[in-house]
Amino acid sequence: ILAMASLAVLLGWSLPASAATRLFVVANEYGSIWEIDPVTGKKIGETTLVPSVPTTHPGLAFDGTYLYYTDENLGVIQAYVPGGALDHTLPKPGGQTLPGSGLGASKTSVFEVSLDNFITEIDSTTGTYLNTYTFAGAAEALTFAGSRNSLFVVVSDSTTVKEITTAGVEL
Numbered sequence: 001i002l003a004m005a006s007l008a009v010l011l012g013w014s015l016p017a018s019a020a021t022r023l024f025v026v027a028n029e030y031g032s033i034w035e036i037d038p039v040t041g042k043k044i045g046e047t048t049l050v051p052s053v054p055t056t057h058p059g060l061a062f063d064g065t066y067l068y069y070t071d072e073n074l075g076v077i078q079a080y081v082p083g084g085a086l087d088h089t090l091p092k093p094g095g096q097t098l099p100g101s102g103l104g105a106s107k108t109s110v111f112e113v114s115l116d117n118f119i120t121e122i123d124s125t126t127g128t129y130l131n132t133y134t135f136a137g138a139a140e141a142l143t144f145a146g147s148r149n150s151l152f153v154v155v156s157d158s159t160t161v162k163e164i165t166t167a168g169v170e171l
Contacts, residue, residue, distance in 0.1 A: 021038065022035065022038070022062065022082070023035065023036045023037075023038045024036070024060060024062055024067060024082070025060070026055070026058040026060050026069070027046075028055055028056070028058065031048065031049045031051070031055065032046050032047060032048050032049055033046070033047040033049065033060065033067055033069060033080065033082075034046050035047075035082060035083065045082060045083045046083065047067060047080050047081075047082060047083055047084065049069065049078075050078065050086045055071040055072075055073060056071060056072055056073070057071055057072040057101050057140065058070070058071045058101060059071065059077075059101035059102050059103035059112065059142075060103060061103035061104050061105035061110060061111075061143070061144065062082075062105060063105035063106065063107055063110075063124065064107065065081075066079040066080065066081065066087060066105075066124070067079070067080040067081075067082055068080075068090075068103050068105050068110050068124075069103075070092055070101045070103060070112070071101055072101060074092065074101075075092055076089040076090060076091060076092050077089065077090040077091075077092050077103065077110060077112065077122070079124070089127075090110060090122050090124065090127040091122070091127050091129075092112065093112060093114065093118065093120045093122075093129065093132065101113075101114070101140075102139075102140050102141040102142035102143075102153070102154070103142065104142050104143045104144030104151055105124065105144055106124075106144050106146060106149075106166075107124075108123065108124055108125075109121045109122060109123060109124055109130060109166075110122045110124050111142060111144055111151055111166070112142075113135075113138050113139065113140065113141070113142040113153055114139070115139045115140065116134075117134045117135060117136060117137065117138045117139065118132060118133070118134055118138075119132070119133055119134075119135055119138055119142065119151070119153070119168060120132045121166060131166070131167065133167070133168040134168075135153060135162075135164060135168050135170075136155075137155035137156035137160075138153045138154075138155060139154065139155075139156070139157055140154055140157065141153065141154035142154070144166075145163070148163070149165075149166065150163050150164060150165055150166065150171060151163070151164050151165075151166060152164075
């Protein structure tokens, strides 16, 4: 995708704004989310977190419309408009304020993984819990792979990453 984006820039093509062509990072020390140009690596936008304080164990996901954020100090998942304000919140499973806040987002759901090996699928509009299951060793990091309709999750705080279905079956 990065190579395609670079080629498009060189040829003067414009790319549609979507999750695949936009890159976001949590800037903990600044209490904000930065949008980074995927071609140049330069900061091109910023969203201030509420509250705007340094955080730990952050989780961040983008569904093409909203940036979903949480950390170990929040009992909710916050949804921001990129470069804008907090739009709404979603309930975090059990109101957890513990480490292990990996997030992934599809067009309709937010997936959250916690240190107790639970992965929860939350409706991104209503906040309803759609599915919860355990996946052995799942903790801290998770992402949704839209083109594959699957999740990638870090296992046992290691360099091992496993691909699973959105229902928790290993692929």
